[in-house]
Amino acid sequence: MTGGAPHSAKQAARAIDALRRGWPVRVHGEQAAITVVAAETGGADKAGAMLLSAARAATLKLTNQRAAGDTSLPVMIAMPPQYDAGLAMAIADPALDLRYPMKGPFGALPLPDDAAALAAMELARHAGLLPAFLVSDGDSDTRDGDDIDNVTPAQIAAYADSHNIQIAARARLPVSASQEAEIIAFRSIADATDHIALIIGTHDGSVPIVRLHSECLTGDVLGSLKCDCGPQLHEALEQMAATNWGILLYLRQEGRGIGLINKLRAYALQDQGFDTVDANIRLGFAVDARDFSIAAQMLRLLNVSTVKLLTNNPEKVAGLEAQGLSVAERLPLQIAANPHNRHYLDTKRERTGHKLR
Numbered sequence: 001m002t003g004g005a006p007h008s009a010k011q012a013a014r015a016i017d018a019l020r021r022g023w024p025v026r027v028h029g030e031q032a033a034i035t036v037v038a039a040e041t042g043g044a045d046k047a048g049a050m051l052l053s054a055a056r057a058a059t060l061k062l063t064n065q066r067a068a069g070d071t072s073l074p075v076m077i078a079m080p081p082q083y084d085a086g087l088a089m090a091i092a093d094p095a096l097d098l099r100y101p102m103k104g105p106f107g108a109l110p111l112p113d114d115a116a117a118l119a120a121m122e123l124a125r126h127a128g129l130l131p132a133f134l135v136s137d138g139d140s141d142t143r144d145g146d147d148i149d150n151v152t153p154a155q156i157a158a159y160a161d162s163h164n165i166q167i168a169a170r171a172r173l174p175v176s177a178s179q180e181a182e183i184i185a186f187r188s189i190a191d192a193t194d195h196i197a198l199i200i201g202t203h204d205g206s207v208p209i210v211r212l213h214s215e216c217l218t219g220d221v222l223g224s225l226k227c228d229c230g231p232q233l234h235e236a237l238e239q240m241a242a243t244n245w246g247i248l249l250y251l252r253q254e255g256r257g258i259g260l261i262n263k264l265r266a267y268a269l270q271d272q273g274f275d276t277v278d279a280n281i282r283l284g285f286a287v288d289a290r291d292f293s294i295a296a297q298m299l300r301l302l303n304v305s306t307v308k309l310l311t312n313n314p315e316k317v318a319g320l321e322a323q324g325l326s327v328a329e330r331l332p333l334q335i336a337a338n339p340h341n342r343h344y345l346d347t348k349r350e351r352t353g354h355k356l357r
C-alpha cells in the first residue's frame, strides 16, 4: 500500500456510502467524468441516460448498438423523456425480467469515458448495489453547491487494497463442537465489516487445520438447502475439534463478494433456470468476486504461516499462496447433496473447478 492510499480509500468509501444513500457521485476517468446515482437507490432522480453493465446490455440486446470495440465495456443508453423509477429498476435488474418483459428499444449513446464507466461498475459491487446507474447531464449537475463526492479508478483500487485489519477483541467462546474455543474479532479500518476467527483447541506446534468460510446468511443461519455452507461450517469445526487444533476464519464475503441482496437476486435468477455462474454474470458481476488476501492477513496476525486447508476450491489455495502463505495440504470438505443443492454442487465442480476429492 502506498503512503497516499488511506486518503484515497477515504474518497472511495465516501462514494460508496453516497451511492447506497441514493446520492450522486462523480466518477472520473481518463478524459471525462460521469455523474451517476445508483438505479436502485436514486431512481426517483430524472436523468437523460442510464449506464449498464456489459452483461445487462447483452441481455437487453444492446450490443449491436454499441460502437465497435470492447464488448466487456459498460453501455450507456438514452432514457425515454417520461420514465419512472419502476422502468429504471426494470432496466437495471435482470431478476425482474419475467415480470417486466417489455422494455425498449433503447438507443445506445457514446461512453463519455471507458475507465470511468468501468470504475462505476466496481463501485456498485463494493456498495452491494446492482451495477446500473442513472447518469446526470454532467456540468449541469451542481445541486447543493456541488458537494457531490468525486472518485477516481485509482482511489477505488486503493479502497479495495486497504484491508488494514487489527485484532480488536478476543474471548473464550465454548461452542457445540468444542468447549475449548476462542473467538477473535478483527476490526477493518477500511469498512464496517468485522471478520472473525474461531480458534479451536490449543496451538500444539503442528500445522493447523484451517477453513476459510465465506459468509452465507441463508446457509449459515437459516439452514438453507440451496448450498452446502451450513453443513460445511459445522463439519469443519468438528474436524478441528477432533484434532483439537484448528482455525476457522469467518470472512464477511457474502455471496462470493457481491453482498446478500445481490446474492438473493442471483437466487431469483436461479429460480428462473440460470445456474449459479450464469446468474452472477447476468447480474453484471464476476463469477467469484472474493479476495482472499484478507484471510492471509488474519492468519499472519495469528502467527500462522503454514496451514492444512479444508476446501474443495483450488482458488482458495492459490489465493493464500499468492499472499505468501504455505498450504501444506488441501483437505476436501464434501457434504452429501440434497435435491435442492445437487445442481449447485455439480455447477461448482463443472464450471468453477471445485474438486470432488
Ligand SMILES: Nc1nc2c(ncn2[C@@H]2O[C@H](COP(=O)(O)OP(=O)(O)OP(=O)(O)O)[C@@H](O)[C@H]2O)c(=O)[nH]1
Pocket: 212, 213, 214, 215, 216, 217, 227, 229, 232, 253, 254, 255, 256, 257, 258, 262, 263, 266, 267, 276, 280, 310, 311, 312, 313, 316, 333, 348, 354
Ligand atoms: N453469488 C452467489 N453466491 C453464492 C451462491 N451460493 C452460495 N454463495 C456464496 O458462496 C460462498 C460459499 O463460500 P465457501 O463455501 O466458503 O466457498 P466455496 O468456493 O464453495 O469453496 P469450498 O471451500 O470448497 O466450500 C458464500 O459467500 C455464499 O454466500 C450463489 O448462488 N450465488
Ligand SMILES: [Zn+2]
Pocket: 216, 218, 219, 220, 227, 228, 229, 230
Ligand atoms: Zn451458502
